Amino acid sequence: MADYMVEETSGARAIRYGNLAVAIHWLSAALILTQIYLGFAFGNFPKGSAERAELFTAHKTVGVVILLLALTRLAVRLIDAPPPYPAHFPKWERRVAVWSHRTLYFLMIALPVTGLAAVSKGANGGMTELAGGTWFPVVPIPALGGAHEVLAFAMIGLLGLHILAALKNQFVTGGPVAGRMPPFRATDKG
Numbered sequence: 404m405a406d407y408m409v410e411e412t413s414g415a416r417a418i419r420y421g422n423l424a425v426a427i428h429w430l431s432a433a434l435i436l437t438q439i440y441l442g443f444a445f446g447n448f449p450k451g452s453a454e455r456a457e458l459f460t461a462h463k464t465v466g467v468v469i470l471l472l473a474l475t476r477l478a479v480r481l482i483d484a485p486p487p488y489p490a491h492f493p494k495w496e497r498r499v500a501v502w503s504h505r506t507l508y509f510l511m512i513a514l515p516v517t518g519l520a521a522v523s524k525g526a527n528g529g530m531t532e533l534a535g536g537t538w539f540p541v542v543p544i545p546a547l548g549g550a551h552e553v554l555a556f557a558m559i560g561l562l563g564l565h566i567l568a569a570l571k572n573q574f575v576t577g578g579p580v581a582g583r584m585p586p587f588r589a590t591d592k593g
């Protein structure tokens with residue numbers, strides 16, 4: 404089956420993601436970095452403390468927003484596909500980029516889902532409380548919750564590589580790829 408992100412090319416000039424994709428990307432990035440902080444922060448407070456409860460509610464809330472944004476982004480991709488890579492961007496690098504993005508999407512969905520499974524035992528009528536007195540359904544499979552922490556470290560590792568690749572492409576090799584995601588600059592260089 405042809406893989407349009409990998410096989411198609413667009414000539415020398417970089418083409419950019421659409422505005423909605425760019426907005427969702429940077430909003431998700433800010434929320435995920437906040438979420439990583441929250442995930443480590445609430446454990447510093449004793450169980451039953453008000454601070455811990457507050458940070459944990461924030462962690463659940465941000466997780467649900469990340470999940471909804473990832474699903475929105477996947478839906479937007481159906482009507483506004485990612486731009487094809489420039490013709491001279493090596494095929495192996497395209498494959499690495501495409502598969503790392505797919506893995507990031509998997510993690511943006513799997514992390515909240517396993518988090519909602521982890522809180523399912525203490526759920527109130529199948530729901531968990533979020534910020535502002537709102538409620539969200541849990542995933543009633545407690546065993547899935549065990550994967551949450553491992554997936555969190557996978558996300559941190561992959562994100563580190565994603566950020567390094569973007570910075571290297573823009574500032575070291577001056578390549579065509581980072582410019583697909585404003586405010587990185589589009590270049591004509593290979």
Ligand code: HEM
Pocket residue numbers: 424428431432433435436476485500504505507508511562565566569570580581582583584587
């Ligand atoms: C923190 C959470 C982040 C996540 C989950 C994430 C995820 C993604 C995903 C899935 C894509 C593919 C585009 C799409 O379908 O929307 C992408 C593209 C991109 N991201 Fe991120 N990103 C994050 C943070 C960052 C940061 C901090 C930078 C820059 C330092 C960055 C730079 C880029 C660039 C330049 C592209 C375009 C690369 C290409 O199309 O091959 N991202 N990102």
